[in-house]
Amino acid sequence: MGYIPAIFSVLLVSFAQVAMKYAMSRSPASAGIADIICELAGHPADAGWLLAGLAGYALSMGCWFLALKRLPLSKAYALLSLSYIIVWAAAVTLGFRGERFSLTTLAGILSVICGVILVCMPSAKR
Template sequence: MAITRRGRSIALALLSVAFISLAQLSMKWGMSQLNEQFPTWLSLWQQQAYSHLVSHYWPYYLSVIGGLSCYASSMFCWVIALKRLALSIAYPLLSLSYVVVYLAAVSLPWIGESFSWSKALGVLLILIGIYLVIPRATGKQ
C-alpha cells in the first residue's frame, strides 16, 4: 500500500512533535543538572580546571546539545510538513507535544514533575480539541 503525500506530511508533522518533545525533556534534564551543580561548576571554571568541567559534566552538556539538535531536527520536519499540510491540520498536531511532554515529565523519574489533576484535565482538553478540529479540517465532519 502506497503512502500518500498527505500521509507522509502528517508523519513528518508527528516526527516534528517527537523531536520537539525529546528536545524539551533533554534540555530540562541537562539544564536542571547543571543548575544543581552550578556552584561546583563555577568554582572549577574560576580555577580554570577545564578538564574537570568536561569530564564531570559531559552527560549534562550532551543532553543540552542533544536537545538543541532535536530542536533543529524538529524545525526541519516542521517546515517540510507545513509546505504540504494546511495549518488547520498541522497546528493541532503540534499541540500533541504538550501532551507528550507532560506525560513523560510525570512518568520519568529523572525529570521529576509531579502529577496534577488540573494539568491532566488540560491535557485531556488538548486531546479533545485535536479530536474536534482534525476531522473538520479534513472534511470528515
C-alpha cells in the first residue's frame, strides 16, 4: 500500500523543516550563505541539526518515490499537505520566534485536514 511510504515522507519532510529552522534560529542574523556556513562551522551541534534536516529531506524523497509508484498522484500530493499541519504544530509547540497559536490559523489547519480526508476517501465505484 502506498500510504505508508507517503506518511513516512510527510513525517520526514516535517522533521527536516523543524530541524533546519532550529539550526537557523540558533545562528545570529547574517548577511549571506557564507556567513551562515562559517557560523555553523563554529557550532557543531547546530550544524548537526542542519545536516539532519537535509538528510530528512533526502530520505523523504526516497519515500516519496515509493509513494508515487503505488498511489495516484492526486491522493499522494494531498497527503503532503499534512506536513503543513505537523510543521505548524511543532513550530507553535517549540516556540520558534514569531510562531503563535491563533484560532484563525487553527481554522485553516482544520480546513486542510478536511481537504485531505475528502481527496483521499475512497470514491464509490460506478
